[in-house]
Amino acid sequence: MKIGFTTSLPVEVIFAAGHTPIDLNNIFIQNNPIIQVQKAELSGFPRNICAWIKGMYSIIKNTDIELMIGIVQGDCSNTHSLMSILSDENKKILPFSYPYNKDKNDLDKEISKLEEYFNVSRKQTQEVKNKLDNIRKKLILLDELTWKENLVTSFENHLWLVSSSDFNGDYIQFEKDLDNFLINVKTRDKKPSLNNKIRLAYVGVPPIIEDLYDFIETLNARVVFNEIQRQFSMFYIEEDIVEQYFKFTYPYSVFDRIKDINNAITQRNIDGIISYTQSFCHRQLDYISFKKHISIPILQLEADQPQKLDARTKLRLESFIEMLG
Ligand code: SF4
Numbered sequence: 001m002k003i004g005f006t007t008s009l010p011v012e013v014i015f016a017a018g019h020t021p022i023d024l025n026n027i028f029i030q031n032n033p034i035i036q037v038q039k040a041e042l043s044g045f046p047r048n049i050c051a052w053i054k055g056m057y058s059i060i061k062n063t064d065i066e067l068m069i070g071i072v073q074g075d076c077s078n079t080h081s082l083m084s085i086l087s088d089e090n091k092k093i094l095p096f097s098y099p100y101n102k103d104k105n106d107l108d109k110e111i112s113k114l115e116e117y118f119n120v121s122r123k124q125t126q127e128v129k130n131k132l133d134n135i136r137k138k139l140i141l142l143d144e145l146t147w148k149e150n151l152v153t154s155f156e157n158h159l160w161l162v163s164s165s166d167f168n169g170d171y172i173q174f175e176k177d178l179d180n181f182l183i184n185v186k187t188r189d190k191k192p193s194l195n196n197k198i199r200l201a202y203v204g205v206p207p208i209i210e211d212l213y214d215f216i217e218t219l220n221a222r223v224v225f226n227e228i229q230r231q232f233s234m235f236y237i238e239e240d241i242v243e244q245y246f247k248f249t250y251p252y253s254v255f256d257r258i259k260d261i262n263n264a265i266t267q268r269n270i271d272g273i274i275s276y277t278q279s280f281c282h283r284q285l286d287y288i289s290f291k292k293h294i295s296i297p298i299l300q301l302e303a304d305q306p307q308k309l310d311a312r313t314k315l316r317l318e319s320f321i322e323m324l325g
Helices: 011-016 024-030 033-042 051-062 078-088 104-118 122-147 154-163 171-186 192-196 212-218 227-232 241-247 254-267 282-293 311-324
Strands: 002-005 020-023 067-073 092-097 198-203 221-226 272-278 298-303
Touching (some): 002 024, 002 051, 011 104, 020 024, 024 033, 024 051, 033 051, 051 078, 104 122, 122 154, 122 221, 122 241, 154 171, 154 198, 154 212, 154 227, 198 227, 198 254, 198 311, 212 221, 212 311, 221 227, 227 254, 254 282, 272 282, 272 311, 282 298
Parallel strands (some): 002 020, 198 221, 198 272, 272 298
């Protein structure tokens, strides 16, 4: 079965059951996202609802994905209504929760429920996890080649890390592609001039703006830390699956995220932060905590529809990077 999901979850279980996990966000953004949003709006989705929710709805409606796992705790309250709409349209849905209280036993129970549904033992889950961890170690290397060696671009870093939420549905092929990419990257010329560029962190959900990273690299700057994308890559390499998803900062308190961001600021020598939020998203409120607990300059960006950067946002980015310089 092709199994869609609304944000990162223990894909190990889905792979262990012999199914294909599909991160609905990744499929949406790669397949005519403007059209997908319009289709949802024609079905009655309001203008002022997040475009990712509309995109995921259209993908479920118009593809052969047989089951959608909705993350009902730790991601987005819109998912509840999305699941109601889809179940009313006879789509199969399944809930998964990251416990609000961040209790390890509760998380263990959630993973067990998923295993029971797919008829998979913990041993089978762990076996797949070991294979995925080998790939994740290579993603750590790719990340280091971004921030230590300047060999991987901001966009490449974003794309590889964000794609590791579902390994493009086929982790064997993903690993082969990654191996080829890493071989290729190591033959690239090192550009010492990149060391002088402004070093940025990108924090927040992945951008709906298609040319953000490319534009930043045309300025005197590069992104050396993609916060949430790196979280999706599960770089913790914990032995136990519960420990791994317990360390995942995205579904829990904003303060876990702030700790991770502040560590990266020091480790990666970051000059400034681009904090991105989607229009109509509750995560816009996180900016209040970021301003309070992060001491380097932050530029808050917001976008609504899948599109290229508008002139105003370009100007704001230019001014921010100039100011950092
Ligand atoms: S961007 Fe925000 S509103 Fe949109 S799906 Fe993600 S969490 Fe929900």
